[in-house]
Every structure is written in C-alpha cells, then in structure tokens.
Amino acid sequence: MSDQLKFIVEKLNKDPFKKNYNLITFDSLEPMQLLQVLNDVLAEIDPKHSVDIRDEMPDQTVKRMLNILGILKYKPQANTGDMSTFRQGLAVGSKPVIHPVLYWLLQKTNELKKRAYLARFLVRLEVPTEFLQDDTMAETNKQMLTATFLLKYEELMENFKILHKECEQLKSSGLSTSEIRRDISAMEEEKDQLTKRVERLKKRVDTVQNHQRMLEIARQLRLEKEREEYLSQQKQTLRNQLLRIEHAELKLQRAQHQLKNMRQAAADAKPEGLMKRLEEEIKFNSYLVSEKLPKELENKRHTLSLLQKVVNEPEMSLSDLTELESRIHEVNSEINQLIEKRMRNDPMDDKVSMFRQQAAIIARKKETKAEELQEAKEEIANLEKEIAQKLNQARDVDGSEILRGDEFKRYVSKLRGKSTVFKKKRQEMAELSAECGVLQRTEQVLKHRHDHMQQQLQTMEQKRGISGYSDTQEELERVSALKSEVDEKKGRTLDDMSDMVKKLNSMFAEKKTALAPVIKELRPLRQKCQELTQEYDEKKAQYDSCAAGLESNRSKLEQHRRSLMEECSQAESQYHYINLIKKSIEMQIKRTADEMKAYVSPDSQERRKSIREQYTRNIAEQENLGKKLRETQKSVRESHGLNMKQVKMWRDFEKLMECKKQCFLKIQNQASVGQVIQEGGEDRLIL
Template sequence: MSDQLKFIVERLNKEPFKKNYNLITFDSLEPVQLLQVLNDVLAEIDPKNSVDIREEMPDQTVKRMLSVLGILKYKPPGDMSTFRQGLVVGSKPVIHPVLYWLLQKINELKKRAYLARYLVKLEVPAEFLQDDIVSETNKQYEELMDNFKILHKECEQLKSSGFSTSEIRRDISAMEEEKDQLMKRVERLKKRVETVQNHQRMLEIARQLRVEKEREEYLAQQKQTLRNQLDSTEMKLQRAQQQLKNMRHAAADAKPEGLMKRLEEEMKFNSYMVSEKLPKELESKKHTLSLLQKVASEPEMDQSDLTELETKIHEVNLEINQLIEKRMRNDPMDDKLSIFRQQAAIIARKKETKAEELQEAKEEISNLEKEIAQKSSQARDIDGSEILRGDEFKRYVSKLRGKSSVFKKKRQELAELGAECGVLQRTEQILKQRHESVQQQLQVIEQKRGISGYSDTQEELERVSALKSEVDEMKGRTLDDMSEMVKKLNSIIANKKSALAPVIQELRPLRQKCQELTQEYDEKKAQYDSCAAGLESNRSKLEQDVRGLHEECSQAESQYHYINLMKKGVEVLLQRAADEMKAYVSPDSQERRKSIREQYTRNISEQENLGKKLREKQKTVRESHAPNMKQVKMWRDLENLMECKKMCFLKQQNQGSIGQVIQEGGEDRLIL
C-alpha cells in the first residue's frame, strides 16, 4: 500500500497535475478533496469530466464516474454495490486503487476515451427501429462508425510507419538535385546531337521505338494481370467445388445418431443457460438494481450516519461469527455435510465457468468469422485477388526471401561501388593537384625560354581535333547502332517465340496435372483436418475428466490429512487428560506430586510466599527510608567538608613552595 501511495503522489506532483503533495498531506485529504483529485485525473483523460464536484449532486457524480470507468474497462476488485458506496463517501480503500490504475496507463486510457466518443454504440430500442427513417439513420450511423475504425487504423499505421518530414524533405531535395543533373545531361546530349545530319528523323525513330517498347511492356503487364485473374478464378472455382464436395460428403456420412447427439448437447447447453445461468444473472442484476435504486432514493449521508452504519456492520459481523461458531460446535452432522456442500459448490462453479468459456468461445468464433470476411472483402477490393493461404503463401514468402537476398547483394554491391567511387574521387583530386603544380612549373619554364602560352595552345589544338574525330565517329556509330538494334530486337522476338512454343505445349498437361494434384491434396487435407478435430475434441474431453478427477483426489487427500491431524491432536489431549486424572487419583503421594494441578498449586504457594517476603522487605525499606536518607546527607556533607580541607591544604602548600623559590632567587642575586 505504501508503494501504491508513493506512486500516486509522484505522478500527481508531475505534469500535467502539479498537485505538490507529500504522503502525509495526500493521506490526510478529506473525502470531498479525494473525490476532486479523482475527478481531475478523469478530466485529464476525458475533458468532458472537468467539473467541480461541489456544484454537482453526489448521485450524479458517482453515476458519471461509473460510466467513465466502465468505458475505460476498469473492473472493481469487490462487489459493485460496495464500490459504489465507497465512491459516494470518498473512501480511501476504494479511490486509491482507482487512482493507481488510472495513473499507470494514462496515455492508453486517453486513447481509449477518445475512441469511446465515436465507437460506443447507442442502443436503440427495437420498436423504434421499425420506423424506416430511424432504421436508415441507424444504418448510416453504423457505417460511419465502421469507416471511422478503418480510418483510425490507417492513421495509426501511418504514424507507426516511420516516415518523418525531415526524411521526406531530404528525399525531395535529393530528387531535385537528380532532376537538375538529368536536365544538364539532356542539354549536353542535345548539343551533341544537333551537329549530326538528319538528327530530327533519328530522334523521331528513337521516340517511336521507345513508345513501342512501352506499349509492349504495358501489353505484357496486361497479359500477366489477365493470367493472374484467370488463375485466381480457377482457384476460386476449385475451392468452391471442393467445398461443395465436402458438404456433400459430410451430408452423406452424417448419421442420425450423431446429429441427434449434437442436437442433444446443444439443447442441454441452451436449457442450462435458460434455466440456471441466465435466471441467476437476471436475479443478481435485479438485486443490484434494487440496491442502487435504494441508495439513490436515500437522502445524502453525513459522517454521523456513516459511523452508525459502520457500528451496525461491525455488530452484524460479530453476530454472524458467533452463529457460525455455535453452529460448528452444536451440529456435527452439518460438518459432515459441509464437505458435500463444498464439492457441490465447486462443481456448480466449474459448470458456470465452462458455460461462460463456451459462450465466450462462440462469440469469439463469430467475431473472427466476421473479421475474416471483412478482411477478405477488403483484400478483394484492394487488388482484386483472394488472400493467400497454405502453399500459395509459402511460395510467396520464398519469393520474397529470394528478392530480399538479391536486394541485400545489390545493396552490398552499391556500398562497395560507393567506397570505390570515394577512393577514385580522392585519387582524381590528388592527380589534379599534381597536374596544377606541373602546369605552374611548365609556365615558369616557358616564361624563362620566352615562349609563354605554347602548352595552352597545343592543348587547345589537341582538344579541337579530338572533338572533331569524336563527332565524326559518333555520326557513323549512331546509324549503325540503330540499325543493329532493330535487327537484334526482331531476332530476339523471333527466338523468344520459337523457344516459348514447346514450353507452352509442355505446360498445358502439367497445369492440368497440377490441378488434379491440388484437388487430391485438398481432399486429403480435409479428411486429415476432420480426423484431427475429432481426436483433439476427444483428447480435450479426457483431459478435462482427468483434471476433474485430480482435483477431487487432491481435495479428498487434503481432507484426509486434515482429519488425521485433528484426530492426533485430540488423542494427545485425551492422553494428557487421562494421565492427569491418573496422577490426581493415585494414592501414591510421590505420583500425585507429578500432576499438573499439584505443580500449579505448588507454584502458586511459592509465589504467594515470595510475595509476602517482598512485601515485608518493602515495609522495612519504607520505615528506614527517612533515617537512611538523613545519614546519606550527613555523609555527603562530610565528604564536601573533607574535599574543602583538601583544597585548602593544597593551596597552602603551593604558596609555601612559591615563597621558598623567591627566597632562593634573592640569595643567588646577593652572591652574584
């Protein structure tokens, strides 16, 4: 509890509360102040709760807090009525755990409160839904709620995707730099091509070639998409045929006994829910409602009423404990029956928990089926294909792994090329520096010889001649390359067609065989799944039976050991009582002295004698106290007197020794 209080005080002293509490001041808060602190924390989570509770009725405050805690999914540790009563009166044992739970996960609860504004569904009565306008509005409301869920998930995914504005800006700047470089390169290429004859016609031919290539790629992609759609429709058809076959097989193999047994189990479960579980829950809800109505109808309670109620509760608890003790003492048959009552209660609790687990499992299965249908519809809307399952997913994963390995290799090659580029750039800088130094030396030599500018003129002539030869070579090479490219493309297309023809012929029977094998695999897999499900259900049933028998055995063993211990304790007490009676009744005085009664009487008499002696001693001490104190005072006075004489004697002795020293010093001076 102290750790809990420390955590609450630390969090309340930080942002955004800044309460400036310590353990003593927080523990000494009044109930109204403690409720206000709880309301401030709830207001931080949901701003709608930012109110002053002094301006609000207590029942409204408790109702509002309970609704907020219900939305936040807080589960009270005890009874709901006790929890509500504790909230009404501002009880510390009720509010401190709530504060500890809220402050532990405040960010998560803020998100939950924000979502609750839009996702808490309004319950519309069935009679109102019969109206067309109301039902249409309700459908629109549900659709908007579903759209909000989808958009919120997309927003969360975008937040957690890792994209940041700085990275996007860097990418944009890098792309702009790359664009500028490409524009400069295009300009350089245009200047080079303008010197070639018929460059416009060649550019038009190259443009047509590029357009045809793009069209070819588009047609290939369209062909691939059509092939994928065909494969997906074939798989859907096969799956539907397999489902139809399984349904027919199940209908053919179904026996009346199995169907009747399944129906009987469902009927037993439904009858148990209707006759036992649901009436109990309804009765408990009614009881809780009556208690809440009773609490709401009562006037506001003050401190005197609370103390009176606490005293009454204490008295009733004492009476209950007394009655339980009386019942345990007076009704031995009830003790025998209590074991069976406990076992019956345990079995009933087990039955209730299993029913709840079954109901939750059914609800979970229905929710999962709805979610699977929704996900599959979303996947179909996105890419028009089915969700990958089984071997398809494995093949897809293996394909992704291959691509990732290729990507890693390429990235490693890029890193190596980048490192090599850095080395080459550094080498280029060094060579440029050396070239500049050599040029400077050459210019100095030319100035000495009187031929300055000779090397620059020679370099310019060499550069012009190299450019002329490069342009001439480019003119001839461009035409040759284009003609060779056209021939090569035609030959490649013809070779691909001739090479693909036998492969396509071989692929057709293999595809048919693959379809047959997949169909056979699906059949075998369905048989295996049904057999495995049956074995799993039998195994779980046997495990439950074994677990129940183990629990019964452990309970019986604990009861057996407890009874044995009680029996041994009673035997020991009986033996001690028999020994005591034997020693007390025995005619032998020595044996009688060993009895506990004799020992206790002997001890009592000894203590009484000792008490008498001590009282007599006390009496004598009291009588002699006054003269003894007088004598002590006289001795102290005598001691002080002797001390004073001693001091006088020492003082006199010191004065005599000082005079003697002075006298001796005078005699010495006379001698000198």
C-alpha cells in the first residue's frame, strides 16, 4: 500500500498535474478533495471531465465517473466488494476505493487517453429519457434505431477503426516527408560522388593495356561470386529441410510409441474397472443434474426475483427505513417466541428436528464434496494440459522420450542407488590405489633384497658343491604349509557350526521363558481392550449427534449475525450518503444566500464581490482584449504582403549564396584532382 501511495504522489507531482503533495498531505486529504484529484486525472485523460465537482450534484459526479471508468474498462479490486459498495465508496470519497483507481489510471495514462479518444467514435450514443418525452425526438430516435441506420452506423465505425489503424501504423513507421527528402538529397550526393569516382577510374584505366580484358574477367568473377552465394543459400535451405525431415521422423516415432503405450494400456485395462469408473462418473453426473444444479438454478432465480423487486420498488426515506427495521425486529421476536414454544411443547418434534439438522449437514457436506470433486477434476484437466504442453516442448527441444510417474520414480531411486554405490566404489578405489602404491614400493624393495640374498645363496651353494638345494627345500616347505592350512580350516568350520547350534538353542529357551509371564498378563488386557473399544464407539456416536446439533444451531446464529451486520453496514452507508447530500445542499444554499445578499446590498463594494459583477467585469475585460487583438490582426494583414516579399528575397539570397558555395567547392575539388593526376604523370615519367 505504501508503494502504491508513493507512486500516486510521484505521478501527481510531475507534469501535467504539479500538485506538490507528499505522503502525509495526500493521505490527509478530505473526501471531496480526493474526489477532485480523481476528477483532475480523468480530465487529463478525457478533457470533457474538466469540471469542479462542487458545482455538480454527487449523483451526477458518481454517474459520470462510473461511465468513464466503464469506457476505460476498469475492474474494481476484490477488496472493494461488489459494484454497489464500489459505487457508495466512490460517492463518499473512500480512500480504499479511490486509491486503487488513481494507481491504475496513473499507470496507463497514455494508453487510456487513446482509449478515451476512440470511445468518442466507437461507443454508441444513448439519448436520455428526459429528451425522449418530446414527440419529434422520439420519432427521430426510432428512425435512428432502424436496421439500415444501424448498419450504416456500424459500417462507419469499422471504417474509422481501419483508418485509425492505418494512421497509427504510419505514425509508428517513422517515415516523414522531411526524412524522405533528406534521404533523397543524400542519395543524390552519393550518386554524384560515385559518378565522379567512376570517371576518375575510367581515366586511370584507359592508360592500362588490355583493360577491356581485365574488366571482362572482373565481371565474370563478380558473377561467379553471386552464383556461389546463391548456391550456398540453396545448400543452407536443403540442410534446413533435412533437419525438418529428421524432426518429423522423430515426431512420428514418438507418436508411434505413444500409440503403442495407449494400446497396451487399453489391452491391460479390465472391463470391471472400466465399468466401475463409468458407474462412479454416472452417479456423480446424475447427482449434479438432479440435485445440485437445480438447487443452484432455483437460488439464482430467487435472488434475481428479489433484486427485481428491489429495483422496481421506489426510493425509501428514513421513515420507511425505521418502519422496516421495527417490522423486522417484531417478526424476529415472533419467530423466536414460536421456536421456544415449539421446543417446550413437542419433544418428539425436537428429535425429528435434530435428525433434520443432521440430514441438512450431511447434504451440505455432500454439496461441498461434490464441488471439491468438480474443482479437482478441472484442476486435473488443466494439469494434464500443462503436462502435455511441457512434454511437447521438451520433445521439440531434446527429441528424447520423457519418463512418467512410477517410471520416473524408479529411475530416480535407481540413480540414487547407483550414485551411492559409485561414491563407495570411488572411495574404495582411492584407498586401494594408495595401498597399491605402498605395496608396489615394498614389493620392489623386497624383490631387490630377495634377489641379492638369492645371489649370495647361490654363490655359497656353488662354493660348497650343493647347487639347487634351496629350491627343493622351498618347494617342500610350501607343500607342507598348504596341507596344514587345509586341515586347520576343516577343524575351524566344524567347531563354528557346533558353537552356533548351541547358541541358538540357548537363545530360544531364554526368549521362551522371558515371554511366558508377559503372555499371561496380555490375555486379560485384550478382553479389557475390547470392552473399552465398544464403550468408545458408543460415546463417539453420542458425541457426533450432539456436535451435529450444535453445529446447525451455530450456523443459524452465524447467518443471522451476518444478515444483521449487512443491514447495519447498509444503513450506515446510506446515513453517510444522506449527510453528504445534506452538507452539499447546505453549502449551495449558503452560496446562493450570500450571492443574493451581495447583489441586493446598497454598498457598491459588496456588489463588486458578487459573482454576477465579477462575471460582468470579466466579460468587459475579454471584450476589450478582443478589440485589441482585432486591431493587431488588421495591422498584421496590412503588412503581410510586404513581409512575405522580404522573406522571399532573403530565401532567394540564401539559395544564391548556397549555389556560390557549391561552385567554389567543385572548383576546389577539380583543382585537387588535377594535382593528383599531375603527380601520377610525374611518377610514371620517373618510372
């Protein structure tokens, strides 16, 4: 709201309004001043509305503003309520009503000016009813409402639209006569320069041998380049066609895939499911047709009849309102007395009323659920349309098939699993690579040591005369080690199996002994739980019935409260409206009394203060001003011929000087060209 007020104040302080407001002064404006500001903004959009609202009745002001706002296609905001509340707020100068209107008007001032201008020619004129009381006016109005006249009227409006569009296009095209003349003059200058260059080049080329042959070759080169460009364009068009063919093939494949999926879905669908779905839809549609829609139609007709009655009734005064309020209070008291009497006399009827209330609540819930179902269906249809559009856009961009629903969920879960496995494997690979590097280094060191020891051992065996002894010894040790490892594994597995069986038996016995007392305690608790559930169901049924009755009473009281609040607000608004009319009438009466007093008073100073005297003085001043202007016009007409001759002589003098300037520039250019040719001849002589 603060941003809205800042924008309004900023726009009002600029041209053409120049109000010099700030946020505090604008927010503290009186209702009449705020209405005057709104009228000034409307007058800027359409000059017909430049009036002082103090000289106008409030009904006429509201009617005029609503008319122009309707032409400008303004829609009241949701917080302002319906049209009647908007009209009342506009009449009393309410800030929550006028501030959004000002914000909307100041946002689109230029666009609304154009719309208001067009409305003068495109909105049909309506003759007021007070003018139709005259017979001649009524006959002319009937003639104007004939079919031929209306057709001509509409034809003229269409012609105006076409001409206005053409005018706007010409304005937006940016082509003006001055610009075209400038372009033509610039093109002529360029043409002169090009002809001069061509003449210079011809003079230079004439001295060269075989210049005709060279010109022919240059012409052929230019033709070949043009042909090359044409062939490249054809090549590009063929590539584009190939791409379109590929896209069409991809679309065909996607359509075939969709057709295949739809056929599979139709094949997998069971007739029982389809019948059940159709039965549900038939029940829902039959409920809508037989119960919901007729009730809504009946309510609409009832409200329409009430509104027609209200419209047809004459305007009500304060006495009528007080009588109606007293009658409403009497009828309400009688209704309360009858309800109390009925509740005291017939207890069976109270039970029936409770069941009726429950039935009404259930019917209301049923209606709400049906509305929710209808809204959900519409939302599902809209979402399906959006999904189809998004799928088409994605297919046009990517060309690949898009997963849906459960397939996408499975794909995401599979990706998550793969990502976790990938992270674990990558960590293991990093650890293994580090360990592999360490082990490779240790292996190299050990191999080096082993080779050194083997060389020493072989030298010692050769010295002692027992070469090959170490190899046989290592083979025997390796075989014995393998045999011992196999024996140890067999014994270890048998011991583990026996220990596992013993542990399982002991655990089973311990759990059985521990659960025995718990099972004994659980049996009576189960019986008690069944009894408590039965009691809970009974209490819950009683609670639901009592809650339904209280809910129905609360809804009735709430409706009664709402109706009373609406009546109170309507009475308050009418009270403020009447007070406003009263104040305006008192102000007008006071002004007329002051005017009569000033006009009748014998004092000349007092008479001068009257509006009539002021207007007469203004008329006399304007007449004197008109005489002076006519005299000046006469003098201007007398001296107009001489002045125009002098202007023509000055223009001819300017043209003559411009021609001399051009001749001087041409002579200077020719001298420079001759100097260049002379320098070129000297260079050729030197060569």
